[in-house]
Amino acid sequence: MGRILCAGLGPGDPDLMSVRADRSIRSAQHVAYFRKMGRPGQARRIVEHMLAPGVTEYPMEYPVTTELAFDSPEYNHSLATFYDEWATRLADLARTQDVVVLCEGDPLFYGSFMHLHTRLQGRATVEVIPGIPGMVGCWNSIQTPFTWGDDVMTVLMGTLPEADLVRHMQTADALVIMKTGRNLPRVRRALSDTGRLQQAWLVERGTMPGQRVVPLADVDGSDCPYFAIVLVHGRGRRPEITAEVPA
Known part of the structure; x- marks a missing residue:
């Protein structure tokens, strides 16, 4: 069994990341992160010079950002489907190996990872590394x-x-x-x-x-x-x- 390890990256400066998060990211072989479609993603930018050679990356691209009203049924359905699908993919991956999920700030403080966290309960071992909130x-x-x-x-x-x-x-x-x-x-x-x-x-x-x-x-x-x-x-x-x- 592997784990899903969510690393809080802190406010943006890599020097403000915790030692544990730094160590986990540098040793990771599988890394997932959120980003807008077609963009490199802020989380990925923060760890640009930290990833090991040959690491497998999983960009989790939001299906919508500002195209729909955030309180509309269409927006909620689109995001719910997105989180459902990625929770399943990550849980399947964690059956055999560790995967590190990157999250700006602290993962449990208004972070996108919270939506995965609730969906992964009972399906995979999940650990969260706290980060300095933005x-x-x-x-x-x-x-x-x-x-x-x-x-x-x-x-x-x-x-x-x-x-x-x-x-x-x-x-x-x-x-x-x-x-x-x-x-x-x-x-x-x-x-x-x-x-x-x-x-x-x-x-x-x-x-x-x-x-x-x-x-x-x-x-x-x-x-x-x-x-x-x-x-x-x-x-x-x-x-x-x-x-x-x-x-």
Whole structure:
């Protein structure tokens, strides 16, 4: 019996990968990874110089990305079929050998691998190697503490209706907004409505080549790449602890 080993690749910089993930990838003979159709794939790019000679690669190409509305029945059916088929292929492969599945960030934090993970239960031995979530790499690129004391950090998806974004933003301290891209104008309006736009940052391609860190108020939102995240630092519910000078 083999295993399906999902390696979390971290935020994008290969140097921020765990030692265990690095070791597993370099010794792998079978490697699978997600990618858009016709694209090399971000996960594959991260491990470009790590794969052993002769490794067998399994590009798992999404059947759709933005062609259909993500909440439409057609989109859900297409993706469900895709995950069903790949779960079967990976389970069959793992009957005789190990296969490493690559996943950006952490595999169990909004990752595509979660859809395979649920389908593989009872069909194969599955192990997950944790990775640094992309948002952690992004807020470290700003070089400012992100949360203080009792700050509540809220993670939102830019795909949410604007009214829901506003509602969550009104009560949160630190904010992480993922899945921006074409949703950035909606995110920008919601932050403006809640008075938080001036404190927001846009981080594009965090920790990767071409990284860009800019105040969101300086961006019109008409052109935002897929690998982008919006961050708003915490309000600081408790004062910073400082050393007192003895009298």
